Amino acid sequence: MSLGHWAETGSGAGSGGAKEKSKLALFIIAALLPFLVAGSATPREQNYLSPSEIVVSADGSKLYVLCERGEMVLVMDALSGEVKGRVAVGRMPRGIALSPDGCTLYVTNSWDDTLSVIDTPKLAVTSTWPTGFEPWGVQPDRSGAFIYVANRLSNSISVINAVSGVENRRLRAGRGVSFLALSADGRRIYATHVFPNFSTNRAVPESEITVIDTERQMVADRISLRNVAGIFHLAISRDGNFGVAAHLRPKNLIPLAHVEHGWAFGDGFTFFGPVIGNVQVPIDELERYFTMPYGAAILPDGSHIYLSDAGSDTVTVIDTPRLLGYAKKQKKSFANDLSTSAHYTTTQIEVGSNPRGIALSPNGSRLYVANRLDDSITVIDTESNRVKATFDLGGVRIETPLRHGERLFNSTRFAFQGQFGCANCHIDGTFDGMTWDLEPDGFGKDIVDNRNIEDLRGTEPFKWNGGNPDLATECGPRTEKFFFRSQGYSAQELADLVKFIESLPARPNRYRQPDGELTPAQERGKAIFFRTVDRNGKPIPEANQCAFCHSGPKYTNRTKVNVGSGRLTDRSPTLDVPHLVNVWMTAPYMHDGAARSLEEIWTIYNPNDTHGVSNDLTKDELNDLIEYLRTL
């Protein structure tokens, strides 16, 4: 626990004498002075910088560090770590890339749905262009004429003219597409996505690496990644012979009865390309897990692969020739073999909290790691694979309860053998698009869809059976006993974690008009949502009207009801009424994730009008209803 946290909560302890306490008090006052001067004893959360991505200038002299919470780009001296400049960007920036000539920096602003264009010599934003919903990764093509932007919530990639800012094309990609990488010859851009592609209920998660032909600006291939859900950064070797994509292998289809032996998640990467084909490589061991692999980089000579492990606060180093040798000898998949990583792992390097983006210096001698929840950059000497320096970005040094809670949320150290954490299933504080078989209910019973955790305050109780009255119950004893299977959070940790989860806001709704007015279709859908009689004028019982259960500010009356959607394998057909905030983005739907779309809720899973009256609605009317629900 940090000094700042201790100071703010007044908990913790220490048995030091009055002199030590007095010194401590002076130190605390000094630490808090900037905030006291600013008129508040509580530091504002936005004072944290939260560096999440890095790019290095072509000559290796500068680092451009994208600060997610700071909503800015810091320019740093790559050798000394001195901050040379900063430029403000939009809300919740997520992706950063340099133009081929190094004169322009592109930053995606995920909550504004825009792309900031920054003149690097002047360090000034020169243009701001629209993108799809929630832009993340950004990658110029080799000529610099077009910029590719991964739109996470549009499941698409925008191809934007680098001069005019006009979107030239939009390409369909995997669900939650977020990361892009350009091949060395410039002919291909590869894209990965964080949610599994839409599929049938309880099917094996399927993902893809979308391969784009940059000359034709078309999708050239979709490399299938079976049983993978949650693919993060990818990197392509300079010789074009192979690529790596950091990934998770969830075990959502088997009962989560225990955690040992990689029972909840496998951490690793997809190793693909002409020299190897398509191989899933684990990085875990039998009793140690290197969790949430996120960033990826390959040395210029291709000899080593680097992955940042965002949950275990490590960087994993892979020896490529050893990996190639091992993988080529295997006659079958070794993705589930926890004893294989010793054949190709060089080492793991401890870094700061929640390491995300990583970048190599042009000659490959240095690896820079963005420690998102430490406001620092770790510099690793790739010759020795040791930490050479840690650059402090100058963010807030004390740890507020919210920051503490965020660190706990992203840490995997609480689960048995450190295998997984909250962020595994609630990717970036949301959901994972999958259903799970949780053991407390019995094997194969009460299969549950994983729900979005944004804007939860006022939606209690939790769990699909409404069994947990508050977040402290949800995240405390239940999580410890049936998820982590190991000692969970202390009372203080739990309080901070809950505070952080409660602080997660709903992201901007993309379907509401800026003026708050509804479109004609949305108005028609609203009328259906609030209707009290059916098409024939027959009154709809109050309890079967949409707006009865889905009422209040979050569209839930916080009760449990039986809408006829229960399965024979459910212990009870009575289910918690879910809130509908940003419901458009959280497919699949219903408690067991059976409905792949909003429409299927009524066209397939409501045959007897027990989940509202919908069978009298035409296709157009259902579309209108969906249009309205998208605004909630």
Added chain:
Amino acid sequence: MHQENALPSDVLRDGRILFEAGYPLGTGETPELYTVYPDGSGVEAYRCDHARFRYGGRQISSGDIVFSHGYSLARFTSASAKEVAVATPRGEYTGDILETADGAWLVSWRGGSSSVFELRLWTPESGGLDKLFAEAGTNLVQPSLVTARSTLNHFPSGLHEWPTANLLMLNSYTSKYSFAKGSIKTVRGYAQTADGGRRFLGTSPVEKDGSFFVQVKGDAPVQFELLDATNRVLQKQKGWFWARRGEQRVCVGCHAGPEHSPENAVPATLERTVIPADFTGTK
């Protein structure tokens, strides 16, 4: 399982208890290392390479388990499914192996049966055993370091209030034994009788994917055998399986080894029914 033969030797950092018992479990005489959760659930061999005479396991600061193996020392490391030899002088090692603050191993050793046990220090650098303490005519065994120990994590038991245990097999074909594809058709269960014999409990179909789901009596030894379409026994379990009352246990395979993480697929047996076959012996 002969519980009187289970000797705990350490509490691991992940909360499990490391113990020594005969292999195969419940029948064998060869000492082997096992783990169990503090509530008695999850009993399994630490590794499934089952070499000869492993005893006295202790966890050291690196997380490795070090132990005596015949007339030398060996270790288990997280990255490997098999034991790793430690270059130590041949002799008899007894009692716990302790790690000192500077990383040396403190052992009780003697060169032969005519000698007495002495306290020796081993380091990877020296490779040999440096004499620390010896007393003529006295066997010095079971040294103990006077040092602070960190508080171990508590274990949140997930046992249910049931007299029985549920056992789900994901894929019988995932095994150190070799089975022809599609050859396993049924599984039989047996309880252990008071005289050490076997009592038939029941038969359950094994699905095409190798999965089966049974309910057994808790806190009682049970044994399985896999059969083909002609009821020929393809493989009989060598030892005994043991689950606690209220335990829900899932196995990756039949003697798969802890290095095998489960394949992510809905077990066919759960597609058929979520009610386990009754192997409790009460009907």
